[in-house]
Amino acid sequence: MGKRGTTEVNHVTADVVEQKLGTYLNETFRHLHRNPELSGSEFATQAFVKGELERLGIPYQVMAGTGLCAELRGGRPGKTILLRADIDALPINEATGLPYASQTDGVMHACGHDAHTTAVLGTAAMLLERREEWGGTVKLMFQPSEEKHPGGAKPMIAEGLLENPQVNAAIGIHTNPYLAPGTFGLKDGAILANADRFYIHLIGKGGHAAAPHEGADAIAMAGQLIVSLQNLVARQVSPFDNAVVTIGEIKGGYAPNTLADRVYLAGTVRTVNPDTQVLMEEKIGKTLQGIADLWGGSFTYDYVRGYPITWNDKAMTDLVRQAAGLCLGKESVIELPHGYMSADDFAYIAKAVPSVFIEWGTGDWSEEARRSAAAWHNSTFQVNPDALKYGVTVLTQTILNYLQGGE
Structure with a gap:
């Protein structure tokens, strides 16, 4: 039993979730997996989620074009918590061979957003059943x-999204193929x-491959740059x-017998320390300048800050520990010894409210099998459907x- 104030609530079990929602979760997940859509084009996914929310009687509003924010209200006033699911897929040809594999060439749910969406819809259904046991608002962010x-x-x-009512806390969830259901x-x-x-852009001087001293080989510059960038991490x-x-x-x-006069490179830098983030931006620029000076070339360099660090509030994390x-x-x-070097724009939510x-x-x-599992963004990435009920259980x-207890 869990108890707060005068309200006593039986805890959720995976068996009950399976009994009530098992078929629904599997069918929803398979539908979403079969019908992936790229970022900014999630029109059919949005329409599907709308239909599910309408079936459950949960009001929603359209945001950011293809996004949705739905509001589930409890039996009395209280705080507001946001539960987030991302809904887009990736430009990858699926090679899993699953019976419910993507039906769209070149597009695949290779990161598990189909499972995220399924889990949030399932959690909404479970919370609806127990509406009189809790107070406040749950915002569902698709x-x-x-x-x-x-x-x-x-x-x-x-x-x-975070206003009217004001969001007090938030939860994001992400598939992990290296952890068991x-x-x-x-x-x-x-x-x-x-x-x-x-x-x-590395800019050299073209010429004949037989007389490299008469040109400035942009490919050679690129090779030195790639090695030097790895040494930045190892030695700086x-x-x-x-x-x-x-x-x-x-x-x-x-051509094989021509010096390249230009090479384009694009990449990513991942850091967890703000000072290291600044250091890497500066050091890449200095490395480029040194290589250009050495080879007699020039360059252009654009460094674009992306998603920031995603920060877990300890009190919110403890809440999940207790629930699980x-x-x-x-x-x-599973207490993780370190975070991951991947990133997510849930970070902006986490910067705004405890998350x-x-x-x-x-x-x-x-x-x-988990040790050799395909990673995210891989054409053979898979989500074990057995995990769906556990995700819904712990989120609920x-x-x-x-x-x-409400207010």
């Missing part, structure tokens, strides 16, 4: 464009990293700090714990 900077969270905030990875403080991007960043530099795109050259322990046992809580971002175990039941209990 957010577009998480995968495409600048993201959909900031526009929704600008359109009043029924487990949840938690960490106080920084759970996700800053995610910046850079765009570089403290071993007690974390940073990642990755070149994800490179274009240049015309109550519903599934203490072994369901928790949960790593949700959605991997295989077998530990050996966390919100009940937060809102029990």
